[in-house]
Amino acid sequence: MSTPAVNFSEREFVIVQVSRLLEAKCIYWVGGGGEPLASVLLAKRTRVPELQYLTEDGVVAPEALVPFDPLMTMVASRANYRALQWGTMNYAADIAHLGYVDYGILNTLQVDRYGNINSTVVGKYEGGEGRRFGGPGGADSIAALAWRTILITDQHKRKFVEKVDFISSPGFVDGPGARQKRGLAAGGGPWRVYSPWAMFGYGQDCQLMLQAVAPYVTVDQVLDEMSFKPKMAKKIAPLEPPTEEELLILRTQIDVGGQVTDRGRWIELKDGKYRFAE
């Protein structure tokens, strides 16, 4: 029972893609809310009920009761329901320092060639000239301490930039070996970047590589929405569309109010092809 969906939003598409990566044998540290948490909750309700994740408030492997009230994704009873343990932020960081966190899942405002994450300022930092955002929050710990990081962002020129305006949370900084020179543990770093249009990975040179595109866009369209040319995989694979079953759970159980998914463009299946709805 898996029916390719006929209608979905860009956000729904990206949440489904990330949810399909997640496995029972791993531990995930998930950024507080948004698409990262929706991906985890979707995976738990579709393929992997035993999926284990942490959030910044030190909750260990909860069985969250969705939906949540607005912003109530941490230090809240529904988000933290039936956990294995209730800890604190330093405890979450300890677990990650020890190497138990296989994957971090994060949103980012901007990402660059080396997978560095900006959630602090777009434009100039000094003097209050740039457009200011909230700072790294827990993302610096996640990006530094998880073995692999999965990033989610939108496909826009201003989001995929050669060099982020401010490294709030680290990718590979400026190339192989740079993380360790800055005091980070060996190993670790970005592994995948997902946008609603494409999936990217990283090669040995620590540089972003386009690996797959969504069925409603071409490779050229993706490249047009980047400020730099990424490395290209030998073969660019297609990303599989969501299924009706996945969307039903996402819409009726996880993001009932559309807080996370009700953004971006709408995609439809018409005459056997996916395309942006008029």
Next chain:
Amino acid sequence: MLIREEGKGEYFKVDPDGFRAFVRENKPRATVSKLMSEREAVEKFVRDGDYLAYDCNYFQRGPSSLMREVIRQRKKRLWVCGKFTYVACALLVEAGCADRVDIGFIGFGPWISRAVREGRCKFFEYSNAIMTLRLKAGAMGVPFLPARSFGATSGFEYSGCKLVTDPYTDQPILLVPALNPDVSLIHVHQADEYGNARVFGTGIAHQECALASKRVILSTEEIISTDEIRRDPGRNSIPHFVVDAVVHAPFGAYPGTVQGYYASDPEGIIEAMGAMFRGDFRDYLQKHVYSIGSHAECLEKLVGAQKLADVRRRETIREGYGI
């Protein structure tokens, strides 16, 4: 130890011996009642120019009623520990109470850049877990702790952290300066009148915050007896001798949630977030702080019994919350 690089951010003075001396002279060891009103607690223990920390935030088991009291008393020049925060820092800065913020995460909007451009506030960059680690160092009475994160960020340059060579492994390692706030505000589920306290569910750094701070103001949903405290010592995370004031504040986290006790008020949350995104807190502060004399009055006049019953009713989960 070889210092490889240092952030250029100003950081709150690291002085573990000064802290010990303060504890020796000033902290009450005897079991004396510390029950007082929020007005008295803030008058006594929050001074202009203090470094102020709070646990959690204005929306999630945070000391929201105490924060409003700090603003009501128009405290000045506070330096604030801005971790895990949606609107608390915006409120404190825009109300003219704070002029320095260490950032882990703060709710953003036009207010930040404007405060920088107008020279009203300086921001220093950390991350949430780096700030809680700084509090942990403060809570251990040591001058610093190492971490294997944050060294690879731009924020490092605007922080008080240092990158050194670890004398044991010879590898680069980040050091964070201990943080011993002058005062911290912590909202808990239960406390006795002396300050022995319990938090149920997850937290950000309530124990670290309580131990690291020179002065600690607790607000608590419930006052329970010391006999009750002694019945289940494993649930107690804050001992009375670190606490200076105990304020009985039912719904003290309003408009936020206290896990197991009451849900958040989405309307109240959207009102505060809306003010932040617009970058204009004047109406919000007038309505919720300046025109109100106390937390009790806030609940009675502004929130109302109907809404309080509603947030209690909507908090359906009880397991693990001691009820």
